[in-house]
Amino acid sequence: MKRPAVFFDRDGVLNQDSGYVFEVSKLRWIDGAREAVKAANDAGYFVFVVTNQSGVARGLYQESHVEALHRWMADELTKIGAHIDAFEYCPYHPDAVIERYRQVSQRRKPAPGMINDLLERFPVDVSRSILIGDKPIDLEAARAAGVQGYLYSGGHLAQFLRPLLSLKEQE
Template identity: 35%
Template structure:
């Protein structure tokens, strides 16, 4: 079976400037590329799992998100890193408009995006890793059976009292902790 590095997007791959949907507003974290390279070199698929309620709220369209995602994937490709897939949830149970106003199984903290990836790629969730910056990332990945979870601490989102994940202060700490423990 395959192992995967699951990444949240906003706050992990790029600076979370709120509802980013244009390349000119997308600022990569420098550490994301060496982190992904390290996991890719170890045989991990790289999969992005991201809530994108900005679509459901009417701030931008699915097409605009997909255009930005294609550009983002190209930036990784240019550095020799393959993003195997991106899963996104456009829904929001309270603030979505029309068909997007729904409580779905794909919006984190629900595990739907992880389960879709697991089924498509035959992923061994026990050998896989999740890096996120919100408790919803930790809860969704835990519910999906991802054994190794890292919460990047930042000023916007702080951990709860759960002990089912490790906290980190820099992206590269996740790789160091994971590979040193292995």
């Protein structure tokens, strides 16, 4: 049975974008972010995170740091009965200082690779799915994958999301 999904960008949507966040001690949730994830869960949506993590390619931190932060975020969400179905990140960048990460990747937004990979792995109803991002490249990736994108520019994330969930349910 196909279900709709909410794809969240991470930095600037779920957590404050304070520049290359990879340490638990430096992550600050956006107001209403955890509640937004729970609202999507409660509405029966898959919830995914799709995030460019060029700090890996720039040598600022390692993939293990990204994965540990995502595990911590997931653990924090379980405390309010919420969950992320999958975290996807792209460590690649064409100007990487770490050679193995120096490439153009279809997983790096604005390319739709992370979204497409999730669409292949999960039974997602694309027509009722949305992406919440804070940059035009997020919306470009959504459009390229056939998902409706919405630009989040601040405020309480759950209040931003709830009307969008209701709108998609009416379609």
